Structures are given as structure tokens and as C-alpha cells.
Amino acid sequence: MNQLFNTDTKVHLDAKIHGESLTQLPQDLYIPPDALEVYFETFEGPLDLLLYLIRKHNLDILDIPMADLTRQYMQYVEKMRAIKLELAADYLLMSAMLIEIKSRMLLPKPTEIETEDDPRAELVRRLLEYETIKLAAQRLDEMPVVGSEIFVAQAYYQQIVEVAPPMVSLEDLMTAWKAVVQRASHFKHHKIGRAELSVREHMSQILRKLKEHRMMEFSALFDMVEEGVPKLVVHFLAMLELAREGLIKITQQAPFSPIYLQISMQD
Amino acid sequence: MEAQNTTDMKMILEAALLTSPTPLSLDDMRRLFAERIERATLNMLLDELKVDWETNPQKCTMELVQVATGYRLQAKSQYLPFLARLSPEKPQRFSRAAMETLAIIAYRQPVTRGDIEQIRGVAVNPNIIRQLQERDWIDVVGQRDVPGRPSLYATTKHFLDDLSLRSLQELPPIEEFTQAELSRDIA
Numbered sequence: 001m002n003q004l005f006n007t008d009t010k011v012h013l014d015a016k017i018h019g020e021s022l023t024q025l026p027q028d029l030y031i032p033p034d035a036l037e038v039y040f041e042t043f044e045g046p047l048d049l050l051l052y053l054i055r056k057h058n059l060d061i062l063d064i065p066m067a068d069l070t071r072q073y074m075q076y077v078e079k080m081r082a083i084k085l086e087l088a089a090d091y092l093l094m095s096a097m098l099i100e101i102k103s104r105m106l107l108p109k110p111t112e113i114e115t116e117d118d119p120r121a122e123l124v125r126r127l128l129e130y131e132t133i134k135l136a137a138q139r140l141d142e143m144p145v146v147g148s149e150i151f152v153a154q155a156y157y158q159q160i161v162e163v164a165p166p167m168v169s170l171e172d173l174m175t176a177w178k179a180v181v182q183r184a185s186h187f188k189h190h191k192i193g194r195a196e197l198s199v200r201e202h203m204s205q206i207l208r209k210l211k212e213h214r215m216m217e218f219s220a221l222f223d224m225v226e227e228g229v230p231k232l233v234v235h236f237l238a239m240l241e242l243a244r245e246g247l248i249k250i251t252q253q254a255p256f257s258p259i260y261l262q263i264s265m266q267d
Numbered sequence: 268m269e270a271q272n273t274t275d276m277k278m279i280l281e282a283a284l285l286t287s288p289t290p291l292s293l294d295d296m297r298r299l300f301a302e303r304i305e306r307a308t309l310n311m312l313l314d315e316l317k318v319d320w321e322t323n324p325q326k327c328t329m330e331l332v333q334v335a336t337g338y339r340l341q342a343k344s345q346y347l348p349f350l351a352r353l354s355p356e357k358p359q360r361f362s363r364a365a366m367e368t369l370a371i372i373a374y375r376q377p378v379t380r381g382d383i384e385q386i387r388g389v390a391v392n393p394n395i396i397r398q399l400q401e402r403d404w405i406d407v408v409g410q411r412d413v414p415g416r417p418s419l420y421a422t423t424k425h426f427l428d429d430l431s432l433r434s435l436q437e438l439p440p441i442e443e444f445t446q447a448e449l450s451r452d453i454a
Binding site: 044045046047048090094126129130132133134135136137138139140141143144145146147148149150151152153154155156157 | 282284285286288329339340341342346347350351360361363364366367369370371373374385386387388389390428429430431438439441
């Protein structure tokens with residue numbers, strides 16, 4: 001409901017009173033009620049309106065004539081209520097307070113209670129506090145602010161990010177390497193190429209070995225495991241070929257006993 | 268890379284102050300020298316730099332000012348009318364209601380919405396609080412330990428920076444005003 005009060009504090013002077021346009025705020029306290037329509041939105045609230053009434057009247061804030069003030073205040077509030085009811089709640093509260101103060105002042109004071117506070121004291125305190133804040137707000141508003149009255153130096157510079165070398169432990173390195181190797185294995189192609197291995201050549205090798213040793217154990221013949229599977233296969237084929245051609249003899253005494261090779265003796 | 272002498276150090280400080288988008292705190296400035304600088308030395312260099320900018324005709328355009336979060340270089344006031352032409356659209360000023368709300372928070376902090384309403388005599392428009400928070404001028408610093416636990420608002424360091432203040436003590440004094448008014452009214 002305070003939306004209207006807070007949006008703008010400028011007075012809208014495009015209003016007309018008794019057919020004449022209002023060019024400035026009325027100077028006297030007794031504003032024609034019609035003018036209020038234009039006027040009351042400039043107040044920030046009931047305290048602001050009260051302060052205005054007091055100052056316009058040149059009243060002593062410490063000795064407010066409650067009857068006059070309340071009467072005038074009520075005139076405004078009544079008008080305000082007629083125009084915009086939703087605005088009036090805060091103002092009505094103040095009316096109640098003013099009337100309460102006035103009525104307490106009217107009550108005859110029992111002589112024995114002489115130290116009773118002036119019923120206006122609280123109102124005066126609030127009015128003074130509000131006026132203080134009002135002034136503080138003006139002072140703040142007048143202060144230079146960065147962006148409008150203060151221009152801060154802001155030279156351009158090319159940002160060069162200083163790269164801090166990352167810390168790597170030996171373990172990290174090993175983990176990384178393992179990952180690389182594993183990944184690489186997925187991409188390895190299975191290549192089939194023509195093996196340049198000659199069975200004949202291996203047949204000669206076997207014969208040469210057997211000539212040297214006369215008799216060899218089967219496994220001893222294949223002592224070239226590290227040279228790779230293809231060679232082993234060819235070697236084996238060569239051995240079989242030699243046996244087929246009857247150039248070597250393969251013997252075994254009993255199942256699971258060592259297999260021996262030897263050159264066939266020509267009859 | 269390290270500064271060789273105090274002249275070097277002053278130049279480094281100046282470069283940092285010129286390029287920093289926010290005020291530089293003493294801690295920031297010590298980081299410039301990898302913390303290998305005494306606070307006393309730093310303060311001395313800043314004083315020298317301040318005098319340089321004030322007196323050296325080669326660089327008389329800026330002034331070194333201390334605000335809430337540190338030091339910054341800003342244009343001297345005689346250049347403002349010209350600089351203002353570059354941005355003809357002034358940043359929007361806050362409404363009177365917003366300024367009063369801000370003033371209450373600045374001078375009476377920490378305050379709740381209720382405190383603000385008590386002083387202003389009208390309900391607080393939540394938009395105003397939001398506006399001030401978006402500007403990063405106020406924030407919630409806690410809750411008052413009463414039913415409803417209302418938020419307590421206070422002004423930020425950014426607010427002080429924007430108004431070129433080092434602390435809340437430097438706000439325009441208002442206590443004197445009330446006293447002066449009182450005596451005038453009584454007289």
C-alpha cells in the first residue's frame with residue numbers, strides 16, 4: 001500500500017483546482033481540500049505530514065497546540081480517505097494517536113501526581129527522530145557516489161595468467177602410464193602378414209643340430225621360445241616334415257616320458 | 268621476479284592501483300611483493316605515492332584515496348564536469364523513501380523492518396529493501412531474537428566505498444542537527 005508513496009516524491013502539478021491549474025504548491029497551511037489530491041502523495045507518511053504542518057505553522061515542536069494540529073491533520077486524512085482509502089491506514093493510526101494525546105491533555109490532572117509526563121513527549125520524540133532521519137537522508141543523497149560523481153581509475157592491462165606447474169607424484173605418473181597402455185591396446189590392429197620363414201631352412205637347422213648332438217630331447221629342440229610363436233610353428237612344421245621324409249626318427253619309451261629325436265640311420 | 272628498490276616498488280603499487288577494478292587492501296598490496304614487505308614500508312610508499320599524485324605535474328589527474336576496503340585512484344574533482352559528459356545518463360537516484368530507509372539503516376544499524384517502520388511511520392516497501400540489497404549497499408547481518416526472528420539490516424563495506432568513506436564514523440553527523448533544532452525551537 002505504500003507503493004504510491006515510495007515510487008516518486010515529485011509533486012505532480014498537472015492538477016486543476018476550481019478549474020485553474022496549480023502551478024506550485026500552496027504556500028499556506030490551509031490547502032484547499034481539492035489540492036490534497038495532488039499533494040498528499042508527496043508526503044512520506046503521517047510523520048512527514050505532521051512535520052510539514054508544524055513547520056508551515058512555525059509551531060514550536062516542543063509545545064504543539066494539539067487541538068489545532070489534530071483538527072487540521074484530520075481534515076487532510078478525511079480527504080485522503082475519500083480519495084484513496086488504501087493510503088490512509090498509516091495516517092489514521094496517527095490520527096488516533098493525536099486524539100489520544102489531546103484527550104489525555106484535557107483530563108484534569110490530580111494534584112498529587114505532578115510528575116506525569118507531557119502526553120506529547122512521545123510524539124515529539126518521534127517527530128524529532130523522523131526529522132533527523134529526513135535530514136540524514138538528504139545529506140546522504142547529496143554525497144558523491146562512485147559511478148556518478150566519483151570516477152575510479154581503471155586502466156586496462158593484458159591479463160597474463162601465471163601458470164603454476166602442477167604437482168605430480170610418481171604414483172600419478174604410473175597410473176597415467178597404465179591407462180595409456182591399456183587404451184593403446186584397444187587400438188592395436190591384428191596384422192596378418194606373410195611370414196618370411198622357410199620350413200626348408202628350419203629343416204636344415206634341425207638336421208644340423210641333430211648331427212651335432214646325435215640325439216636330442218624334443219623340448220631342447222625348441223629352446224628358441226623367445227623368438228616368437230611363428231618361428232616355433234615353423235620349427236615344428238620342419239620337424240614333422242623331416243619325420244615324414246624319414247630323415248629323423250622320433251621315439252618315446254612310454255606315455256609322458258621324454259620324446260627323443262635322432263637322425264635316421266640309412267641302411 | 269622481485270622489486271629491486273623502493274622506486275620499483277612504488278611503480279608496482281601504482282600499476283596495481285591503476286588496474287584494479289576494486290580498492291586494494293593492504294593485504295592485496297603485500298601479495299604484490301609475495302608478502303616480503305613490511306606494513307610500515309607499504310604505508311610509507313603509499314604516502315609517497317599520494318604526495319606524488321598531488322604534486323607531480325606529470326600525473327596530477329588522479330588522487331589516491333583511502334576507502335573502507337582499501338586504496339583506490341580516482342579522478343580529481345576538477346575533471347568531473349568533463350567526465351560526466353561521457354555518460355549523459357546518470358545512474359538513477361534512489362527515491363526519497365529509499366534514501367530515508369537507507370539513512371535509518373546507516374545511522375541506526377542494525378535495524379529490523381519494524382524499527383524502520385517505527386521511525387518513518389509507514390510500512391516498509393519490500394521493493395526498497397530489494398533495491399538497496401541489489402545495489403549491494405545493505406545486507407542482512409542476523410536476526411533479532413524476538414518472535415518472528417526479523418532480519419537485522421546493516422550497510423555494507425561496498426556502501427562505504429561508493430560514498431568514499433573509510434568507516435561509518437565518517438557519515439555526515441546528524442546528532443548535532445537534532446540538538447541545534449531543539450535549541451532553535453526552544454529559543
